[in-house]
Amino acid sequence: MPGARRRVGARAPLSRSRLEHAVSTEPGPTEETEPEEAPTGEDTATATGEQAGAVESEATTGGEGDAAARLSEAEAELAAQKVERERIARRKAEKQGPVESGAKLSGKAADLLAAVRAVESGAKPVAAVFSEPPAPRRPAPEPVQRPQPVAADVPAAPAAETVESVRGVLAEGGAPEALVPQVAAALGEGAAEQLRADPWQLLRVTGVRPEQADGFARALLGAECGPDDERRGRAVTVWLLEQAALAGHTALELPTLVAALGKQGVPDADAAVQNTLAEAEALVFQDALDPRAPEPADEDEERPVRVLVGLERYALAEESLADGLARLINSAPKQDGSAEDWERAAGAAQASAGELIRAVAGHGLVLHTGGEASLAEPAALLQAARELGLRAWAAAHGPLGRDRFAALLPEATTVTTVSGLLSGAAGPGRDADGALDLDLLVVLDAPQLDVETAALLTESLPDGARLLLAGDPAVLWSAGPGRVFADLLAARVCPQVASRRPDPGPLGELVSGIGIGELNQVEAPGKEVVIVPVRDAGEAVHRTVQLVADSVPRAIGVPPEDTQVITPGHGGAAGTRALNAALKERLNPGPGRFGGFDPGDRVAYSPTPGRTLPGQVVKADAEGLHLTCSGEAVVVPKDRVDQSVRHxxxxxxxxxxGGRWPAVVVVLPGDATQSLTRPWVYTAFGRAARHLSVVHGADQALPRAVTEIGPKPRTTRLPVLLSPQLGQPT
Structure with a gap:
């Protein structure tokens, strides 16, 4: 190919003039969520307030006797993620040699980082970074050293002198003392000196907003503090990218980022972005608007691109995910079982389950879509694979999904959670090369995979393994950044099998209609669906308590412990806080002696951000809050209770x-109508197995959300990264 053609899909610092040109000519996203207003991955109208509580936590799992000695699933998961990030960093470091002008770029994150370093060091001009076309991808990359489970490397508590010095600086700047442990943990040794040199580093603490960091900076810097301070521009740029990640984006289009900086009072947004890129605090990409479009016939003609800016953490994860998926797609699956054996298993399966078995037999990556009833098809596949002698496992998003799928199998021991599989707390373990010791992995609830989890998962699979991603594409996307399952479905890079098993009964009919944008009235002779109109939030709370405690048990026969209430947000007059307070008072009154909790309280435990485990309080003692979550004992240390446990x-x-309950009460208060979307309604209504009550105060916002408001857009790069590695759509 001609050497003058621009490299598409790479990243490199842009000059000021190139930034201005990109802002004026590149098309911006439509209906893009502003990052400073972005939700935190939970569908809540009070997202900003929840960001302060969305911090990582570790918990001790296992029986009471050996709780202190055993590695918790959460700690092991965090440790495995750390090992994967270190592996990616090592791969990146191997590419740090000089990049000669005109050298081909492979498109991997490490190669792109080398290009950035070459530009920053002056080794070649910006324009030369993209002067060569991408080098062809290998059909099947060589196996890589994969992460292995290790003992949890729990960060040590900050030194006492660090904490005291941070306390002094925060007091001098008028910041609350409650931030001391978070600042010390986020900035580490020398935190106080970092804050004095750059007060806007306070934005690295979860929950701190720019206006609060500005006040802190003014107190420390006095007359030297100004909105045009380069340090402020960089810090706000990174903060906005973090907010975008919380909203699900892996990167932001440059015009969107520039506009958001302007709203935050950054006078020269272009310079702020440029300074952030120069300090390697963010990365810039140029991606083809249509990655499958043919190369221009004229050498001087450039393909239209969009300019994106993102954080290195998510850029590397998305690059690693694309490489891992391409390896699976382009590698021939192991010849486990003859073609006749696979065909015999497919012929014995019912309906689309046979089609699924045939697809998995010959491909390394397969996608399966369907509702709750469709779970029988991955179950049939898993059983057939086990009978053919394959080491086949399934992993669900959470323990409720794990237990529900395990009930469909004769051997429940082959089902775990994604976090348990990756951490090594459950599953087949790892081989000598660090890969998962299996031949087939079925991942359920695939829409809940964020880019970092998906990257770790694919990198952990051995060559020749088969991966089935199964899920309902109409539910809410992952709490973390990315839309992995949706991107793969849209890219059509592998076989896709759509289940032909509809969910039964009035509930199945109602939810199926919502999935296609129709809110239909269904016949419910057994009171499977009940609408309870309310006038205001106070009445909504009253009727919800009445339904859970009295009406549903009496009329439907479902006890309160098997009924789940779902509402759009945590805040508001009918959010989770208000509803949980009212339900606790009715169902399990008590003084809340341990952080507001009493034995018997139903809780939602978040061992890591984006994961919620329903559980119940057993007791509290000096060791912490003792919970039981899906039959497993969990101990939450005292200092983690406020951050990781809710009613x-x-x-x-x-x-x-990912959960499902015999009865569900969905609360739709009038003050949360702006949070309603079709995926939200579909997800909430679809959690009910036998009975659904809708406490309805949203008026016409409910049908409007179902018919008109689709998923909130997310900016991702996975389809662009996959396109150069793969051939035509399957």
């Missing part, structure tokens, strides 16, 4: 996704 009679739809 759980009422959840948001994002917390409830």
């Amino acid at each position: 759980g009679w009422a959840l948001t739809a994002h917390q409830a996704v």
Whole structure:
């Protein structure tokens, strides 16, 4: 190919003039969520307030006797993620040699980082970074050293002198003392000196907003503090990208980021972006608007591109995910079982289950879509694979999904959770090369995979393994950044099998209609669906408590402990906080002696951000708060309770996704109508197995959300990264 053609899909710092040109000529996203207003991954109208509580936590699992000695699933998961990030960093470091002008770029994150370093060091001009076309991808990349489970490397508490010095600086700047441990943990040793040199580093603490960091900076810097301070521009740029990640984006289009900086009072947004890129605090990409479009016939003609800016953490994860998926797609699956054996198993299966078995037999990556009833098809596949002698496992998003799928199998021991599989707390273990010791992995609730989890998962699979991603594409997307399942479905890079098993009964009919944008009235002779109109939020709370405690048990026969309340947000007069307070008072009154909790309380435990485990309080003692979550004992240390445990009679739809209960009460207060979308309604209504009550105060916002408001857009790069590695759509 001609050497002058621009490299598409790479990243490199842009000059000021190139930034201005991109802002004026590149098309911006439509209906883009502003990052400073972005939700935190939970569908809540009070997202900003929840960001302060969305911090990582570790918990001790296992029986009471050996709780202190055993590695918790959460700690092991965090440790495995750390090992994967270190592996990616090592791969990146191997590429740090000089990049000669005109050298081909492979498109991997490490190669792109080398290009950035070459530009920053002056080795070649910006224009030369993209002067060569991409080098062809290998059909099947060589196996890589994969992460292995290790003992949890729990960060040590900050030194006492660090804490004291941070306390002094925060007091001098008028910041609340409650931030001391978070600042010390986020900035580490020398935190006080970092804050004095750059007060806007306070934005690295979860929950701190720019206006609060500005006040802190003014107190420390006095007359030297100004909105045009380069340090402020960089810090706000990174903060906006973090907010975008919380809203699900892996990167932001440049015009969107520039506009958001302007709203935050950054006078020269272009310079702020440029300075952030120069300090390697963010990365810039140029992606083809249509990655499958043919190369221009004229050498001087450039393909239209969009300019994106993102954080390195998510850029590397998305690059790693694309490489891992391409390896699976382009590698021939292991010849486990003859073609006749696979065909015999497919012929014995019912309906689309046979089609699924045939697809998995010959491909490394397969997608399966369907509702609750369709779970029988991955179950049939898993059983057939086990009978053919394959080491086949399934992993669900959470323990409720795990237990529900295990009930469809004769051997429940082959089902775990994604976090348990990756951490090594459950599953087949790892081989000598660090890969999962299996031949087939079925991942359920695939829409809940964010880019980092998906990257770790694919990198952990051995060559020749088969991966089935199964899920309902109409539910809410992952709490973390990315839309992996939706991107793969849209890219059509592998076989897709759509289940032909409809969910039965009035509930199945109602939810199926919502999935296609129709809110239909269904016949419910057994009171499967009940609408309870309310006038205001106070009445909504009253009727919800009445339904859970009295009406549903009496009329439907479902006890309160098997009924789940779902509402759009945590705040508001009928959010989870208000509903949980009212439900606790009715169902399990008590003084809340341990952080507001009493034995018998239903709780939602978040061992890591984006994961919610429904559970119940057993007791509290000096060791911490003792819970039982899906039959497993969990101990939450005292200092983690406020951050990781909430009352759980009422959840948001994002917390409830992946779960299913005999009865569900969905609360739609009038003050949360702006949070309603078709995926939210579909997810909330679809959690009910036998009975659904809708406490309806949203008036016409409900049908409007179902018919008109689709998923909130997310900016991702996965389809662009996959396109150069793969051939035509399957």
